[in-house]
Amino acid sequence: MSAPGPILALRTAILAALAGDAALADLFGGTIRLHDEPPRGAAPVYALFGRVIARDASSEGVRAHAQEADIVVWSRPGSAAAGLAVADRIATLLDDADLALAGNRLIRLRVAESGATRDPGSGAARAWLRLSALTESIG
Structure with missing residues (x-):
């Protein structure tokens, strides 16, 4: 089995980093609720992995990727x-974190942007984080 690509490796590491944080679980209502897709029939507060872009950042024989990855938090x-509190806690846990990535090495992870908006149709609030990461392939 081959190592995961840089996007999947980063997502898996993020989930692992957040999984053990009791304060974040409390903000979600008791359990960490970060998903790839909106959970069917679930009421907010929950978070989704959003848009992600991985660009080649290779140099001198080292395969590397610069990633921009969004996490979007939906609240009632x-x-x-409630959504901003979740986003703030995620930012605290991930900004400059030293995460272990399968088949990749994390060089840098920063919260590059954050913000909030409201969905005009439902009125639901959305808070979001844009992560900036640099990863290198290993092995």
Whole structure:
């Protein structure tokens, strides 16, 4: 079995890094709720892996990728504070974190941007983080 690509390796490491944080679980309502797709029938607060871009950043025989990855936190209409609290905790846990990636080495992980908006249709609040990562393939 081959090592995962840089995007999947980073996502897996993020999930592992967040999994043991009791404060984050409490903000989600008791369990970490970070998903690839919106959970069917689930009420907010939950988070989704959003848009991700991995660009080649190789040099001198080292295969590397610069990634931009979004995490979007959905909260109930009229409750932007709940989503912002989750996003803030995720940012605290991930900014400059030293994560172990399968088949890759994390060189740098930063929270490059964050913000909040409201869905015009449902009124649900969304907070988001844009992560900036540099990874190198190993092995």
